[in-house]
Amino acid sequence: xxxxxxxxxxxxxxxxxxxxxxxxxxxxxxxxxxxxxxxxxxxxxxxxxxxxxxxxxxxxxxxxxxxxxxxxxxxxxxxxxxxxxxxxxxxxxxxxxxxxxxxxxxxxxxxxxxxxxxxxxxxxxxxxxxxxxxxxxxxxxxxxxxxxxxxxxxxxx
Numbered sequence: 502x503x504x505x506x507x508x509x510x511x512x513x514x515x516x517x518x519x520x521x522x523x524x525x526x527x528x529x530x531x532x533x534x535x536x537x538x539x540x541x542x543x544x545x546x547x548x549x550x551x552x553x554x555x556x557x558x559x560x561x562x563x564x565x566x567x568x569x570x571x572x573x574x575x576x577x578x579x580x581x582x583x584x585x586x587x588x589x590x591x592x593x594x595x596x597x598x599x600x601x602x603x604x605x606x607x608x609x610x611x612x613x614x615x616x617x618x619x620x621x622x623x624x625x626x627x628x629x630x631x632x633x634x635x636x637x638x639x640x641x642x643x644x645x646x647x648x649x650x651x652x653x654x655x656x657x658x
Contacts, residue, residue: 513588
């Protein structure tokens with residue numbers, strides 16, 4: 502028996518409980534985004550309530566950018582489980598690891614994973630929104646607001 506090549510990314514590889522909070526949050530976001538307009542509105546509302554209106558909107562827009570690029574230019578459709586399923590699919594695992602790596606500042610790893618999700622020429626366009634989403638999810642998990650990196654201040658002589 503051969504596996505259906507159109508469903509290969511949906512194979513269960515673990516459980517959501519195996520993931521850290523940032524990774525689990527990324528999977529939850531992916532599932533809700535894919536569930537349609539009503540679920541997307543609810544997710545936007547939740548992000549705004551928990552992160553504040555500006556950061557919540559930025560996180561939702563970052564997710565939308567990632568998912569839209571994956572849908573339009575993905576190597577194949579991302580497979581996912583239903584929003585309430587405790588299983589973790591292979592594609593969901595890749596997505597979660599990608600967002601977590603980007604949010605942790607591991608840009609090279611994030612770029613490699615992005616190239617597995619979309620055409621290589623579009624992979625760089627996924628990393629920045631994944632970084633913003635990963636930082637927002639880290640903030641939700643730890644309660645510590647991400648600090649934007651700033652260049653060092655110049656000294657006056």
